Amino acid sequence: MESEFSKAAGMPPAALILFKDRDLCVAVKPAGATSEDDGDQGMPALIARALSTKAGEVRPVHRLDRETGGVMVYALSAFGASGLSKSVREGRLEKRYLAAVTGSVGTEEGLWRDLLYHDPARNRSYAVKRMRRGVREAALRFRTAGAFDAGDRWPAGEILDIRLMTGRTHQIRVQCASRGHPLIGDRRYGSSASVPMALWCLEISFPHPRSGRMATFSCLPGEGTFLAMMLDKTGIKPDGSFPAPTGGGAP
Secondary structure (H helix, E strand, O other): OOOOOHHHHOOOOOOEEEEEOOOEEEEEEOOOOEOOOEOEOEHHHHHHHHHOOOHHHOEEOOOOOOOOEEEEEEEOOHHHHHHHHHHHHOOOOEEEEEEEEEOOOOOOEEEEEEEEEEEOOOOEEEEEOOOOOOEEEEEEEEEEEEEEOOOOOOOOEEEEEEEEOOOOOOHHHHHHHOOOOOEOOOHHHOOOOOOOOOEEEEEEEEEOOOOOOEEEEEOOOOOOOHHHHHHHHHOOOOOOOOOOOOOOEOO
């Protein structure tokens, strides 16, 4: 049966642009769009359509899973691509996520460290016990932002406010699932809920390639999505804890 949230995962005709200058563009990726070039299905094409430019001029420097929506930055010049890529390598591009997980993690805040192995043939990651070829360390910090009861159709759970310390493939999804708290809607890693995966990149921060000043941009999940509805159930509003759904500090 089609979920009442199915339409929330569809792609709009253009990306929501939060900021643009000659070197970069900050945009909101809808769940279901690919981060990299994928014809009309990819973010470069969506951004190009919004900016009335060519998709080849929009250069990815980081990625989100197809199922994950939220804030991303793209380079619009060679200078911007070089500077942003350097920030990614040095860990200076910081990302903050909202996730709706199954059950209660049992603590208000914490640090999770794991060893993750990614199987590229299956496009699936696993938490493992020892370091070996292909295994990388993964770490994130979280706080619980509120509990919710989604009713009889979906399991109860909690909203986690997550800050990544490393950027591994499917990292948040695996670190939550390996502890028995899969993301709501993440059927690849154990959820049975028939809704789009409840993971959203809420905020990114990075030094602007030209000025060096830190810039922060944020956007909340759109109305009508499962994650937005669960945020409402917790009583969380876009106040001091969660930034308002507009672009942040421009460089």
